[in-house]
Amino acid sequence: MDFDFDLFVIGGGSGGVRAARIAASEGGAKVGLAEESRMGGTCVIRGCVPKKLMVYASGFSGMVEDAKAYGWDIDKGNFDWGRFRPRLHSELDRLEGIYRRNLENAGVEIFDCRATLADAHTVKLDGDRTVTAKHIVIATGGRPSVPELPGAELACVSDDMFLMEEMPKSILIVGAGYIGCEFACMMNGLGVETHLTYRGAQILRGFDEEVRGLISESMIDSGIDIHLGCSVMELQQTDDGILAKLTNGKDRVFDRVLYATGRVPNSAGLGLEELGVGIGHRGQIEVDEWCQTAVPSIYAIGDVIDRIALTPVAIREGHALADTLFGDKKHKMEYDNVASAVFTQPEMGSVGMTEEEARRDHSILIYATAFRPMKGAFIERTERVLFKLVVDADTRKILGCHIVAEGAAEMIQMVAIAMKMGVTKEDFDRTCAVHPTMAEEIVTMREPVRRS
Numbered sequence: 423m424d425f426d427f428d429l430f431v432i433g434g435g436s437g438g439v440r441a442a443r444i445a446a447s448e449g450g451a452k453v454g455l456a457e458e459s460r461m462g463g464t465c466v467i468r469g470c471v472p473k474k475l476m477v478y479a480s481g482f483s484g485m486v487e488d489a490k491a492y493g494w495d496i497d498k499g500n501f502d503w504g505r506f507r508p509r510l511h512s513e514l515d516r517l518e519g520i521y522r523r524n525l526e527n528a529g530v531e532i533f534d535c536r537a538t539l540a541d542a543h544t545v546k547l548d549g550d551r552t553v554t555a556k557h558i559v560i561a562t563g564g565r566p567s568v569p570e571l572p573g574a575e576l577a578c579v580s581d582d583m584f585l586m587e588e589m590p591k592s593i594l595i596v597g598a599g600y601i602g603c604e605f606a607c608m609m610n611g612l613g614v615e616t617h618l619t620y621r622g623a624q625i626l627r628g629f630d631e632e633v634r635g636l637i638s639e640s641m642i643d644s645g646i647d648i649h650l651g652c653s654v655m656e657l658q659q660t661d662d663g664i665l666a667k668l669t670n671g672k673d674r675v676f677d678r679v680l681y682a683t684g685r686v687p688n689s690a691g692l693g694l695e696e697l698g699v700g701i702g703h704r705g706q707i708e709v710d711e712w713c714q715t716a717v718p719s720i721y722a723i724g725d726v727i728d729r730i731a732l733t734p735v736a737i738r739e740g741h742a743l744a745d746t747l748f749g750d751k752k753h754k755m756e757y758d759n760v761a762s763a764v765f766t767q768p769e770m771g772s773v774g775m776t777e778e779e780a781r782r783d784h785s786i787l788i789y790a791t792a793f794r795p796m797k798g799a800f801i802e803r804t805e806r807v808l809f810k811l812v813v814d815a816d817t818r819k820i821l822g823c824h825i826v827a828e829g830a831a832e833m834i835q836m837v838a839i840a841m842k843m844g845v846t847k848e849d850f851d852r853t854c855a856v857h858p859t860m861a862e863e864i865v866t867m868r869e870p871v872r873r874s
């Protein structure tokens with residue numbers, strides 16, 4: 423049977439664009455891609471990229487104080503969102519243009535519209551138009567989800583934060599995962615009175631306990647008001663702002679309320695269930711290790727399969743799929759030892775198992791050090807950094823590495839390479855330090871702080 427396309431991708435985010443581009447440019451496939459919003463998806467338009475630029479912006483407030491303490495004659499002014507915002511958006515426009523051009527240069531035909539499935543090989547585009555494809559990839563990503571509560575419509579989500587007309591004076595952030603904690607640090611750094619409420623006992627569930635403790639203390643020390651074991655019962659509009667009623671009784675009015683309570687896969691309304699594609703209870707498309715659904719011609723990658731909701735994971739899933747379908751190099755995404763970073767202040771980088779996870783199946787040794795880094799100690803700053811290795815006591819393999827420090831995200835990338843190679847504690851021990859750095863501590867920890 424002749425198809426219009428060898429591959430049709432629904433969704434122009436990181437994963438979809440990579441699958442389309444590699445299939446067309448390296449696999450020689452005829453490829454179509456539909457995107458109903460902006461090319462680049464969550465990462466480029468309303469996620470990682472604008473977030474990181476705002477993290478940079480927010481970091482300058484602390485730097486001015488440090489510079490002063492280091493002897494600079496410098497005064498901290500106010501952050502002007504009105505100057506930053508247009509620059510941010512022109513950068514996003516530029517990146518969106520690059521994504522589009524890369525697709526075009528690879529020969530991918532772009533459809534700027536919503537696409538749904540009519541059958542296992544037919545994609546319905548806006549209006550009555552349909553196209554056929556031998557393979558179809560769903561790469562529709564995810565979206566923020568806000569739980570039901572009275573006044574939920576008054577809350578905003580992370581997407582809205584990049585479009586704000588003006589900086590709020592105060593903000594309540596609900597949820598203490600990646601997004602909640604990153605926005606709390608950003609807003610606080612930009613001079614906004616910031617409160618964070620979390621229903622559990624400690625922020626950043628799933629990360630190493632000591633890391634969570636240190637970041638939470640640093641956030642509190644930097645001026646963020648963290649309400650633990652606390653939920654929002656109701657939001658009400660008042661003349662002064664949004665009144666948040668909290669279970670801890672500390673009700674108050676905020677200029678903005680941001681819900682960072684997780685994201686859900688964009689799988690609804692695509693016609694998937696009708697065709698027999700499995701959808702899990704969180705809305706995730708069910709796929710096998712090759713990202714193939716129960717319908718053999720339909721694949722899914724990225725946040726819509728909800729395995730690890732990170733841009734580089736979606737990119738690798740998309741790349742592996744394109745290679746597998748059109749190249750002679752069949753391979754699949756490896757989900758072990760995927761490093762990640764949380765861009766809080768201080769930053770956190772993490773790869774492999776937490777101490778708590780490792781303890782379940784391994785006999786372990788913990789090597790850790792926490793100290794005041796030279797840069798801060800010089801000006802009597804109290805912030806500490808943490809370097810921690812979780813080591814298998816029998817094989818001496820590094821099972822996990824967790825860093826809380828300025829530049830932790832950059833450092834953990836390097837550790838992730840070593841871990842992929844099966845690095846042992848002895849490999850760390852025989853590596854000569856780079857001096858004077860913070861990271862040298864990771865190769866100079868001689869004695870375990872505990873074993874279990």
Ligand code: NDP
Nearest residue numbers: 569597598599600601602622627682683684685731763764
């Ligand atoms: P997370 O799942 O990380 O965090 C959600 C937070 O909201 C948790 O604290 C959770 O609590 C809380 N929560 C969930 N439901 C409710 C509810 N009904 N009421 C109150 N609180 C609730 O999601 P995020 O939105 O922060 O991020 C989504 C994903 O995006 C991340 O998992 C990550 O994969 C990706 N991401 C990665 C970034 C990076 O790499 N730096 C940055 C931003 C996002 P509890 O812990 O109790 O479940």
